[in-house]
Amino acid sequence: MTQGRDDASLRAAARVGQILRGKWRLDRLLGIGGTACVYAATHRNGQRGAVKLLRPEHAGDEEARQRFLREGYVANRVAHPGAVAVLDDDIAEDGSPFLVMELLDGDTLEQRASKRPGHRLTPAEVAFVADRLLDVLAAAHDKGIVHRDIKPENVFLTRAGEVRILDFGIARIHEAQHGPGRLTEVGSVMGTPAFMPPEQALGHTATIDARTDIWALGAVLFYALTGRVIHEADTVNKVLLSAMTRPAPQLASILQGLPSPFCEVIDRALAFQQKDRWQDARSMQRALRAVIPSLPPGMPGLEAAGATALSSTAPALAHDATAAGGRGSRTVALATAFVLLLGAIGATAIIMTRRKAPPVEPAAAAAPPAPPPPTAEPAPAPAASEETVIELPETADTSAPASPAVKSAPQGGSRPTYLGNKKKKKSDSDLNMNQW
Template sequence: MSDDPQLAHCTARIGTVLRGKWRIDSLIGVGGMAAVYEATHRIGRRCAIKILHPEIAVSRELRARFEQEALAVNQLGHPAAVNVIDIDTSEDGSPFLVMELLDGESLGKRAHGSGGVEERELLRVVSTVLDVLDVAHGLGIVHRDIKPDNLFLTSSGGVKVLDFGIARMKQGGSNVRTRIGAMLGTIPYMSPEQVAGGQIDGRADIFAVGATMFRVLTKRHVHEGSTESDLLIKMATQPAPALRSVAPSVSPEVCAIVDRALAFDPSRRYPTARAMREDIERALGANAAPHAPAPASIRADVSSAISVDAPTMAAPAPGQAMQAPMVVSVPPQSAATSPRAGSDSPFLLIAVIGSFAVAVFLAVVFLVVRSRGSVEDTRESADDETSQEDKASGSSRTMATSSSASTPSSTAGPSATAKPPSARRPVPDGKYRLLMKDGKYPFCVTSKLKKAYPVRTNDEGVKVCSGTPEGPIPIDDLKAYHPSELQWE
């Protein structure tokens, strides 16, 4: 352990006093940006202190993101969001946050323990998390890093949502970015649009909640990859497998909830955290209106290897029969009606038959609407594939230009701002291509998808493949690579 200089530096703080009032008692944990300690105030109050690493503190942007955690939590004011008491800077110039000291363990640690986490316990935890997110989203705050290790289970039975340090906020922190792009978070729990560095909203957090439930219930991630590049490509291009196909023992109601939260297309996910929470409460037995599809429509298959638009849940095929719940309402017996009169009355029989007829009519209408929706989805998918084939038949220059024009964030294409040929790096012949779908999710990939590099805009406004061994490569010199192709020769 002494061979790790960062750990040694963090451990050396134990016993010191910050700003003459906070005594560092012990090291709780060390992360990529900061270390967390248990500390005691000079008046005896115990707390947790998160101190930014010195090498991180030199960046004004990273300091701003660290400090915006206090701003985000202060705006929330939710009892299930960890309370930030103070913010200051240590004597060596490292910013630190003073937070409430929690007693318990993370959801990740509980899930991987011998007892694990039962389905109903997970639902109760997620219900609280969604309540916090509902408030956060209403304030324009997107957490962006929901995962089991950021959900804390207190010894008193409560739940705390941790680490709002990379939250995106409409006010007070909206200009916080990294120099290499906006892909912040933990890849196995990030939505496809977040992995691609695109515009996100609260539905990215909903995807992360679904990925967290998937992880706890199945003991595996939504997608697994041998390398970070492999995992990144899968998260950006492949729909999540149906939960029932991975964990058939999970109840149909929970499978429906998780599958909808993990929908590849954001428009197919829950529109709000509140809507998802209502289905969670319904699964726990509360009387909330359902938002998830009926359990009978849960998809039992797994999507194809590479597909960027396939929905997480498959709708019933046109004409496919689907059982609808049938409710027969029987009028309660009034005090003025005797048992004998009720059993002989023809009005009771008429009421039963009428209720039955209404239920059948509603079931038929439901099936017709679903069938029409399935037809429209099939037609839309076919149009999308046709468009994809048309684009694949064009030249590499045409594809690079059209994909740039279809991307909202790049109104002026690379060719419009490219540097003179003499100032641009040569493109390795046939080594890289652009993986994209109608201009979305741009990545530079090598043959057989062995490596993936993000597309960034350099200081001259030219879109380039960032991080390749050859350096920045302008994307307008690359051929297009479609998800329908598994590899190229």
Template sequence: MADTRLIHGRYRLLELIGRGGMGEVWAARDDSLGRRVAVKCLKPMGLQHDQASARVLRERFRREARVAAALQHRGVTVVHDFGEFEGVLYLVMELLDGRNLSQLLQDGKGHPLPVPDVLDIAEQLSSALAYTHQQGIVHRDLKPANIMRLPDGTVKILDFGIARLGADIGFTSRLTGTGIAMGTPHYMSPEQIGGAPVDHRSDLYSLGCVLYELATGAPPFDLDDAWAILVGHRDTAPEPLCARRPELPAFFEEIVLDLLAKEPGSRPQDARELVRRLAAGRGLVKGPVVPAALAPQPVRSRGLPSWARGMTTGHKATGSTPPDPAPPDPDGSLTGAWTTALPPAPPAPDRPPPPPPELLAELDDRHREGLGLGQAGRWAEAGEVHRAVAAERAQVLGPDHPDTLSSQYEVAFALSRTGREADALREFGLVAQARARTLGPDDPGALDARQETAYVLGRLGRHFEAHQVYASVLAARERVMGADHPATLRCRHNLAFNLGRLGRLEDAYRMARDVATDRARVLGAGHPDTLVSRSEVAYVLGQLGRWVEALQLYREVASARATVLGADHPDTLATRYEVGIALGRLGRSAEALELYRVLVGDRTRVDGPEDPETLRARHGLGVNLGRLARWEEALAEARDVCALRERVLGPDHPDTLVSRREIAVGLGWLGRWTQALTVYRQVADARERVLGTAHPDALASRNDEAHCLERLGRGAEAAALYRRVAALRQQSGSRGR
């Protein structure tokens, strides 16, 4: 966009005047009308990779930009035009000549603005918010950098509607380890921090934070750790303004503290009330200003967690000057980066100094390295990296710090991907408990960890317990995020999956079908999540024996994924594997065999010959060789795949054990029952060791062993083993009920 210089033959870009997390702002000339304008070029992440998502998000952009363009108030920046050019979304706005409030505060080197200016700005902002809230528009990212003051004293709010686009399109994609979107933490409302739905009262809270900073020189929770700031918003009463600046009017302090109430219902109910209170208060102020004398509000929630205790206020609150003042914000007219960098406070004599920034940066780099290893399928290596980083983060940040818990979460994830479900279950449980303790039980990160706990319970065959956890998490997500939130829909999808594993196939089918319908409505018919749910519908249809319908649906999903994601995308290739499963179940093994031969070639080309998914495709090929009674070839393929899986995934990985069982199947069909018995027992012993004696897969393996004993003429041993399996199944069923 920057090199094009001319947008649609009309807007001529002249000078870059700002750059930030949402894109760039240019001073430009509207050649059609001969006026100077500002053009904001927005670069949403990922649109070029996901065409279906891009269509949905572009439509949201047009809708939000149209709403922003309809706003007409002297306190709101005018939007003249919007559109898309060469893949970049853009907004054309009035070009403002002034300074944003963040720059004004920096100009004063941390000193507050004069009281008359603070009161004037408060009235103008309240008036602008009263108008926009009446239109049903919530800003969502009100902060000093988003508020301009012009030379004549006019105050204008920037980026109405654009903060919402940030959530929809991905400008503000940086997330914490727990999944909370890190806005500008100094100005986030408690409900934003908790991931709850927000309304106009969240803007009022942010306004309170802005006015607090204008009046005192520092935000209400100016701590040295972004997470301590967030917890301060949620749990800690702000210090009264008079303690920092005694000359402030009492009525103004009362208004600001009302705005900073933790519960939305305790704040002023609309900005019109603020306009009236400010006007009335300014009319009462005559002669010397009487200092306020308000006591601190009681804290109704628990205090700061261990990793945030002992934090001190920053230099602006104490009046001390930092060694290196931050330069003026270069992108004042932009919504800035999500996470504000805070200058380090000098260490207090009674606590250890904060960890060196270089060490934290190194740990961040190593954490990203672990994520990259996981994305490459190298889960064992990824787990080792995350384990080491988690230990170091626990030492320098504390065991309950979000970054520490983020690393522990990744350790658990790697364990679950390497077949160590029992270990993963323990780790996910610890992370869920710590996040609930420090951030609250409905924190998105705590819910994520609990949801992964349910997934691992399912992998362990404990589907009834998994169902209970999924149901609990779903209720929390619906309460906090709403029924149509993508995370809520994902939890419903998982619950449908687990219903199928409980044998409640009709319930699973109905729920999966409903989730697919809701995802199509909310996200679009071609969205990857919608296609995941349609694939689950196909799976349950197969479990119900409706393989003709399953095959048709799998083929539709495969075609849609090839169009939306590309022919070589992992999801597309995975659906082709499922098409082969359906063909085999329908007795069309020759077609399935040919499909798997082509799929093995594509997987080898895309992922390499030893990738787990390449080996899965080879496994499917071997199974269909057996179905075609080509048992010598099938046995050779199973042995080769088993050896590779053992080396790549480990001897006890579920996929390795599936291949080892396939060796036993081949040996049995070739009449080599003694050898088959040895292999079946190896599989059963491994599954009991990893999954437990009552796991369905372990019981199925013991049944295989009993069948083999029958074929060897050892009927008494076979009968005893069948009875043992039946008793374990009965006990497991009783516990499930």
């Protein structure tokens, strides 16, 4: 298996520098999945994009080709900024289909969580992400589109503070489910078991609807808050069995200290029976926004905005300023300017301060010091009572902008991915057979 991955990597790398259909030059390999490879690319007019290219060994499979190409049409049909747009599609000279998508800069939710102790985000961050995802899902569900593979690797957080949903490759369009060319039959299982609700794990295709995505979203929020998946097992079959038969645990039983109303929003999304879940994305979004004021702030600017969009939270996801210091670090703040008079020369310094200890209580008022003698030199500034440092935001490798399709392997063990009757475990080089 390792040899096979190595061969696939070599073949994918060999494509770098090629020009597809005389217009898209493949600049850099960004990732390799089970069925496709993703490259940073440049159009002949200078536009940048992410090219997702079906691997040659799958290009002869007509169903794989159809599923691959329909991703672009479905994603664009959602017509929401949170769904990654597909800019172009075509067939390469060797017969391999390819899609051209927006080239995004940032992290998947899986990657962002992996940078935090315990793989956990703050409740305020999770609420922000959930609000934005519910907005995209509401737009998709309005058009009869069910994503069917909502998971941390398919949620992308840009450095501009946007939240995007990736990979509509196995989405289901309800209005066409009985028409010709239907790709999913009753009894088949498509998606990622750790984030599958019971009806999807059981292969009850006819019952899959918007509430299926709501359960998967609840599982993503559960993971982001607790650092663990709902159904844990050492084989994909055991995970599927657990998904089919075992209700999700109550969030408060895993993570104490959260406000009960917030836990109840997520617990209802994870209800075993579809009729007991939120019946649509907008009703869950309204309930979520109502409880946001009760959440402890986790990042600066994370304040509830009532029923309006949480636009004030965008800077919190623009970059992870606390990743290096972990949850105990204070956020970088700009100290006020101060002036040190040294003789006749004035100097102004603006510093970035990170607190590493709880705020120091103000000292009791004391009598003002006696003025210095007229001939004395100005006294030096007192030492700061806290450590002052210059801290720059965490940055990614600027030579390779992140693609919407790049995935990191789950930390703390592999997460099985299941497509049809094929089972596969992700690894560092074979990241996700569903997405690419």
